[in-house]
Amino acid sequence: MSEDTFAFRLKVLLEHKKLSLQQVADVVGISRPAVHKWTRGGEIDYSNLRRLAAFLDVNWVWLRYGDDAVKDLGLAGTTELPMTDLRRRYTAEIMSNEARMKQAQESSGIVTWEWNLVADELIYSSNCAQVYGREIHSNEEFWEILHPEDSIWLNDEALKELVASKAPRVWDFRIILPDGQIRWIESRVATLLDDAGRPVRVVGTTIDISARKQAEFVLQRNLQLLNDAARIAGFGAWRWLRAQDELIVSDEWCRLFGVDPAKAPRHYVELSQHIHPDDRAAREAAVNDALAHRADYRVLYRASLPDDTWRLVVEQGHARVAPHGEDVWLTALCRAAQPADMTANAAAAAQPAAES
Structure with a gap:
C-alpha cells in the first residue's frame, strides 16, 4: 500500500x-x-x-x-x-526494496543517472566507474570519454533537442576507457516534466552492450560472407516455417527472380506468383511429397520475371522437422538452369514411361 x-x-x-x-x-x-x-x-x-x-x-x-x-x-x-x-x-520496507533494487542494478551492470536541468547537476549511481572507467560528474566529463565518431551526433545540441522534444530516446554509442579499450553503451533516456509541463529533469539508464555488438558484428560479417558466396555461385535460398507461415528469402533469390529485396515475399503462397502458371502444379506436387515424407525434392520450372519474360530455374529443397518441436522447415536453393539440368530432367521424365 x-x-x-x-x-x-x-x-x-x-x-x-x-x-x-x-x-x-x-x-x-x-x-x-x-x-x-x-x-x-x-x-x-x-x-x-x-x-x-x-x-x-x-x-x-x-x-x-x-x-x-x-x-x-x-x-x-x-x-x-x-x-x-x-x-x-512501511519505511523499512521501502528502504529494503530500494537496497535490493540497487544491488540488482549494480550486479547486472545497469548504471542510473539523473540530470537536474534547473540546477545543472548530474548524478550517476555508485557503479558508474565500473562501466565508464571513471566517475562522471558533469556533461563535460562525459564528452571527454565519448568516441570521436559518436560525438558528431551525441553532443550538447542532441541534449537540447532531447529536452525540447520531451520524448524518450534510446542511444547506442561508444566510450573510450582510460586504457584505450572501446565499449559500446546503450542509454535509455527520458525527460521528466513539472506540473506546468516544463522539463525539469532528464533521467536515464545505461548498460554495457559491447558483447552484443561484437556478436552482431560477427553475425553480420558471416552473413556477408554467405551472401557473397551465394552471389558468386548464383544460388538463391529460402526457408519456410510452416506453422508460423514465415518465409525468409535471400538477396540472391530476389536477384534471380527480379524482385526488389524490400518487396520480397514473406509468406509461402507468394512464391507461386513468381512461377510460370503452367509449372506451378508440378512444383507444388513435388514440394507436397517432400513435406509428407520429410524428404528432398528437385524441380525444374520457369520463373516469371517482372518484365514478362521468364527464366528456367532449378529448385532443390529439403523438408525436416524443426529442432524446437513438431513444426516443419522447408529449405530450398534455386539457381539458373544449365543445359545439363534440362537433359537430366528429360531423362527423369522419360524413365517411368520406359519402365512401364
Whole structure:
C-alpha cells in the first residue's frame, strides 16, 4: 500500500490515537465493517468523511486526498503524519526494496543517472566507474570519454533537442576507457516534466552492450560472407516455417527472380506468383511429397520475371522437422538452369514411361 492514500493515513491515525474500529464506527454512526473497508482502500462519502476528520482532528481534504491536494487548493497549515509502528515498517520496507533494487542494478551492470536541468547537476549511481572507467560528474566529463565518431551526433545540441522534444530516446554509442579499450553503451533516456509541463529533469539508464555488438558484428560479417558466396555461385535460398507461415528469402533469390529485396515475399503462397502458371502444379506436387515424407525434392520450372519474360530455374529443397518441436522447415536453393539440368530432367521424365 502506498503511503499517499486515504487508507494508509487513516490506519496511521488510528494506531497513533489508539482507536479501535468500533470506536470510530460508534462516533461516525456506521458499522464496524464499513470502517474496516475504509482501512482497506474502500470509498467514503462526503458526510462520513467530514465526521471522521472532525473526530480525528485533521483537515478532511488532507485526510482524503493528501498533501498535494492541500497545496493545490492553497489551504493554510500542514498536517504531519505521526511516526507509528506502521509507518516504521512501511519505511523499512521501502528502504529494503530500494537496497535490493540497487544491488540488482549494480550486479547486472545497469548504471542510473539523473540530470537536474534547473540546477545543472548530474548524478550517476555508485557503479558508474565500473562501466565508464571513471566517475562522471558533469556533461563535460562525459564528452571527454565519448568516441570521436559518436560525438558528431551525441553532443550538447542532441541534449537540447532531447529536452525540447520531451520524448524518450534510446542511444547506442561508444566510450573510450582510460586504457584505450572501446565499449559500446546503450542509454535509455527520458525527460521528466513539472506540473506546468516544463522539463525539469532528464533521467536515464545505461548498460554495457559491447558483447552484443561484437556478436552482431560477427553475425553480420558471416552473413556477408554467405551472401557473397551465394552471389558468386548464383544460388538463391529460402526457408519456410510452416506453422508460423514465415518465409525468409535471400538477396540472391530476389536477384534471380527480379524482385526488389524490400518487396520480397514473406509468406509461402507468394512464391507461386513468381512461377510460370503452367509449372506451378508440378512444383507444388513435388514440394507436397517432400513435406509428407520429410524428404528432398528437385524441380525444374520457369520463373516469371517482372518484365514478362521468364527464366528456367532449378529448385532443390529439403523438408525436416524443426529442432524446437513438431513444426516443419522447408529449405530450398534455386539457381539458373544449365543445359545439363534440362537433359537430366528429360531423362527423369522419360524413365517411368520406359519402365512401364
